[in-house]
Amino acid sequence: MNPTTLSVTPSRSSYDVVIVGGAMFGSSVAWFLANNPDFDGSVLVVERDPSYEFTSTAHTNSCMRQQFSREINVRVSQFAAEFVKNFREFMGNDSRVPKLLLHSFGYMYLADNEEFANVLRESQKIQKACGAATKIMTAEEIKRDYPFYNVDDIVAGSHNLVDEGYFDGNTLFDWWRRSAREKGAEYVTNEVVAMTRNKAGTRVESVTLKSGEVIGCGTVVNASGPRAVLTSRMAGIEIPVEPRKRYTFIFAAERPLDRDLPLTIDPSGVHMRTDGTYYLAGCPPDDDPAVDYDDFEQDFSLWENKAWPAIANRVPRFEAIKLVNSWVGHYAYNTLDQNAILGRHTTVENFVFVNGFSGHGFQQSPAMGRGTAELITYGEYRSLDLTPFNYERIERNEPFSEKAII
Numbered sequence: 001m002n003p004t005t006l007s008v009t010p011s012r013s014s015y016d017v018v019i020v021g022g023a024m025f026g027s028s029v030a031w032f033l034a035n036n037p038d039f040d041g042s043v044l045v046v047e048r049d050p051s052y053e054f055t056s057t058a059h060t061n062s063c064m065r066q067q068f069s070r071e072i073n074v075r076v077s078q079f080a081a082e083f084v085k086n087f088r089e090f091m092g093n094d095s096r097v098p099k100l101l102l103h104s105f106g107y108m109y110l111a112d113n114e115e116f117a118n119v120l121r122e123s124q125k126i127q128k129a130c131g132a133a134t135k136i137m138t139a140e141e142i143k144r145d146y147p148f149y150n151v152d153d154i155v156a157g158s159h160n161l162v163d164e165g166y167f168d169g170n171t172l173f174d175w176w177r178r179s180a181r182e183k184g185a186e187y188v189t190n191e192v193v194a195m196t197r198n199k200a201g202t203r204v205e206s207v208t209l210k211s212g213e214v215i216g217c218g219t220v221v222n223a224s225g226p227r228a229v230l231t232s233r234m235a236g237i238e239i240p241v242e243p244r245k246r247y248t249f250i251f252a253a254e255r256p257l258d259r260d261l262p263l264t265i266d267p268s269g270v271h272m273r274t275d276g277t278y279y280l281a282g283c284p285p286d287d288d289p290a291v292d293y294d295d296f297e298q299d300f301s302l303w304e305n306k307a308w309p310a311i312a313n314r315v316p317r318f319e320a321i322k323l324v325n326s327w328v329g330h331y332a333y334n335t336l337d338q339n340a341i342l343g344r345h346t347t348v349e350n351f352v353f354v355n356g357f358s359g360h361g362f363q364q365s366p367a368m369g370r371g372t373a374e375l376i377t378y379g380e381y382r383s384l385d386l387t388p389f390n391y392e393r394i395e396r397n398e399p400f401s402e403k404a405i406i
């Protein structure tokens, strides 16, 4: 989509649904609404920066996995795999829509102690019950299938080669945006800067745009990524979401591996995987505070002192590697439990959340977008019960924790 074709000014003065943020989640919700014959309302998507330069969406590693500790997260990712593998069919057999790549090199969680090995074993049972192909491997089995790993300190690994790996989420995003617009959702380049509520404080009546227009709304959807808390505050709501820096490094190996490197989650906290002819590694900083919304400064000491040593230890062939690219992105980090926050607010009843996805939002966007569209259209989730993610738990301060967080 050419950003210059987007208008600043909405064509109407009120919409049934106003979505604040038009990246992966804003576009997912917009598409699932616009594509649903039972939804006949109007949709406005307000996006402050249609280049998406500083979004989580533009910095993602775009991988999916079945390896979660919560059944609902497994099911959410299973829908992602189904959606990606049958993308054209989901997009109405539109012949312009390409086949999406899903490169299933698998994830490999490595445990260097019995306690974490037991976490992997428990999670594997949950995944298996959902039909996932995850296997617990001994160090010897890992070495047999992937001789390049150093497994000297490894107690067990958890691995799955079905529907786990890289997928072309950016093409999916492009098509959701394009198709949502073709089906009537209106995108504008503008910023929501304020909201008004009714006297009782139970509804958002309008959003105010940076350009001054006041736009009435039936429902307002917070799809503002790491800025979600700023958008919530406009409606007088606090949520535990903050921007946290995540570092990605692309490297070339002097002696490349003879097979794909699974997305390996090393006990050090560094992860790495195959990335075409290169390799990708990522990690959080040791000290992991909330950062400024505009802070994308790189920290190469993290590469030198944390990522590289961990990589060379786990895969000794990677002693000779060269950094070829790197970037810093922001997670919309849910400090309560690193899980999604969905559903309606308890008192501001037309305020809907799609927030706090931390590091696994790309793969959750099909199921969460579909569920949110169902909630808006029917007043309930229909395809998959997403109520465990509902906002109520935030108010009750009851974490819905996920153990498999990267």
Ligand SMILES: Cc1cc2nc3c(=O)[nH]c(=O)nc-3n(C[C@H](O)[C@H](O)[C@H](O)COP(=O)(O)OP(=O)(O)OC[C@H]3O[C@@H](n4cnc5c(N)ncnc54)[C@H](O)[C@@H]3O)c2cc1C
Pocket: 020, 021, 022, 023, 024, 025, 026, 046, 047, 048, 049, 052, 054, 055, 056, 057, 058, 059, 060, 061, 062, 063, 064, 190, 191, 192, 193, 223, 224, 225, 226, 227, 231, 246, 247, 248, 328, 329, 330, 331, 332, 354, 357, 358, 359, 360, 361, 362, 363, 364
């Ligand atoms: C380094 C990194 C690696 C990741 N790897 C993976 C992975 O491998 N697999 C996976 O599943 N997930 C991954 N994720 C997570 C995933 O990328 C995110 O969960 C997802 O992109 C979030 O999309 P979003 O639309 O919620 O947020 P964003 O992409 O940040 O979009 C929010 C949008 O809202 C707009 N906005 C904000 N406030 C306003 C306002 N007031 N008015 C108008 N517009 C506004 C912003 O401009 C922005 O475009 C990763 C994330 C990062 C940072």
